[in-house]
Every structure is written in structure tokens, then in C-alpha cells.
Amino acid sequence: MSLKRIVENAVDKSTTSRTPNESRQITVPQVTSWKKRDEKIAMVTAYDYPTAILVDRAGIEVVLVGDSLANVILGQKGTVGVTMDEMIHHARAVRRGIERALLIGDMPFLSYQASKEEAIRNAGRFLKEAGTDAIKLEGGRTIAATVRGIVEAGIPVMGHIGLTPQSASKLGGYRVQGKDAGSAQDLIRDATALESAGVFSIVLECVPDRVSERITSAVSVPTIGIGAGPSCDGQVLVLHDLLGLTVGDSPRFVKRYADLSEEILKALRAYRADVASGTFPGREHSFTILDREFKKIPPPGIQKPKV
Ligand code: KIV
Numbered sequence: 001m002s003l004k005r006i007v008e009n010a011v012d013k014s015t016t017s018r019t020p021n022e023s024r025q026i027t028v029p030q031v032t033s034w035k036k037r038d039e040k041i042a043m044v045t046a047y048d049y050p051t052a053i054l055v056d057r058a059g060i061e062v063v064l065v066g067d068s069l070a071n072v073i074l075g076q077k078g079t080v081g082v083t084m085d086e087m088i089h090h091a092r093a094v095r096r097g098i099e100r101a102l103l104i105g106d107m108p109f110l111s112y113q114a115s116k117e118e119a120i121r122n123a124g125r126f127l128k129e130a131g132t133d134a135i136k137l138e139g140g141r142t143i144a145a146t147v148r149g150i151v152e153a154g155i156p157v158m159g160h161i162g163l164t165p166q167s168a169s170k171l172g173g174y175r176v177q178g179k180d181a182g183s184a185q186d187l188i189r190d191a192t193a194l195e196s197a198g199v200f201s202i203v204l205e206c207v208p209d210r211v212s213e214r215i216t217s218a219v220s221v222p223t224i225g226i227g228a229g230p231s232c233d234g235q236v237l238v239l240h241d242l243l244g245l246t247v248g249d250s251p252r253f254v255k256r257y258a259d260l261s262e263e264i265l266k267a268l269r270a271y272r273a274d275v276a277s278g279t280f281p282g283r284e285h286s287f288t289i290l291d292r293e294f295k296k297i298p299p300p301g302i303q304k305p306k307v
Contacts, residue, residue: 167233
């Protein structure tokens, strides 16, 4: 085999390898290359160290510290209240648990809308202070110049169009977007504008399946769907939704892969019952002292005479 072919093979392997057991860190070019190879991308959110370890161990390719932190973890009503500092705090914890997946920090509301300079600075904070590999932000054509500025600063950007929860108030609530021909075409324009601005991937949230299909074939970067049908190049779900840990009803697009709320309730009730009955702690959970040491301790009420 020629030296050129050996090098080509090595490069090809390094940009496409997908084995979940492969310990090498996934890169941005690798994620983009999977679209050409028709290999689907699995992405989930994570907000803390222990779940970060689990999603990484499961072979999930992309992990997002989503601004859904606001509602999923902090108990807020929507996503607009979460701050840059809170996002960084959680992203740092997730970073410590991730060895292989590509890690993305989600830009919170008002961290990138006011000016391009502020956007670049805040995007940079995710890489400098939390060690994420890339950032994500919401918006299409209106945010394209900002995206270009961030990418030119050397920071990989994932776009997010369709239902953009930070603008839920303007959109009139959490509604499917692109349901008529005009708004569907707007979404296609948004996606191509983001691609031209340099994004490496685009989240499509709550978009009709055939519109997602059109967007997916209109751009060369992978689309990652959430409530956007099966044609997307990858899928993303909020971790707590897929694990059945979300309080209240989940949106229709969620598939629950476990019912952890029920498991956790069972465990907590059993613990409480064991404490009430004195079954916990048992001998196996307790520590001992040698008899010869214990005998030296006067029983309660018997004081040693003072010398
Ligand atoms: O914040 C988030 O969880 C998200 C995903 C749903 C894409 O933006």
C-alpha cells in the first residue's frame, strides 16, 4: 500500500470512527462527516457530573448542557431566566464526567442577542471556563452575522431553529413551527443562512417531518431533530424526559426509555420504612471498636476521680 493511501486511511478512520467503546474524543469535523456517511447522531442533554459519566459510557455522541437547565433542574417556568454563570457552573461539572462525547454549551437568553462582541465573549467563556467543545444558540437569519463572528473567533457553533424556546413568548407559546408553506420556506432560508455563516450542525425543534426532510437535504451540515421526524441526521432529547424523571407531562415527541421517577420513589419509600423500623443501618453498614479499647471508656454517669 502506498504511503499516500496509508495516510488517507488513517485520516478517514479518525474522522469517521463511531464505535461506542472507542475512547478517543469525538470532534466537530467528525460529527459533520457522519452526515455524508448516513450515520445517525444521538445527542442528549446533561446538567451534572454523575449523569455525564453515564451518557458518555452509553456511547452518546453529542452532549448538550441545555438552557433547559432552567426548567428541568432549577424548576423555572421557561428557559429565559437562566444566567451565563449558572450555565458555566453546570457545564464545568458535565465536562468532568465526559471523556468521549462532543460537549456543547447552550447560550442562555440575552447572552448573545445584544451585540456580536458580547456574543463572542460569552461563547468564549464556555470554552475557556467550562471546557466545552462548541456552543449552541437559537435563531436563523437574524442571528447569522453573530454566528459568523463567533465562528471566525474559532468557536464551533450549532444552530437551533423551529421552536426556539427563548422566543416562546413571541411565538405565542410552545408550538410546532413551519406548518404553512410560507413559514416552512422561511425555515429553509434560516437553515441555509446558518450554514453559510459556518455552523457545523443545526437543531430542528418541533418542525413537521416533511419540512425537516426538505431542510435536511438543503444543507450539507447535519440536522439534529427534536419533534422533527425521522429524516433528520440525528436526534436529541432532554435526558430527564427520556429517563422518565420529568415532573409533569412530557411533550408528545418524547419517548420514555425508563420510569426512573417510579424507581426513585420506590427506593426512597423503602429507605424511610427501614429507618422507621430500625432495619437500617444493619451491622454491615456500621463500624466497630476493639473490645479492649471500648472497655477503657467509663459507662455513662461514672466519672474518673480527679487526680
Ligand atoms: O436546552 C435544551 O435542552 C435544548 C434541546 C432541547 C435541543 O435546546
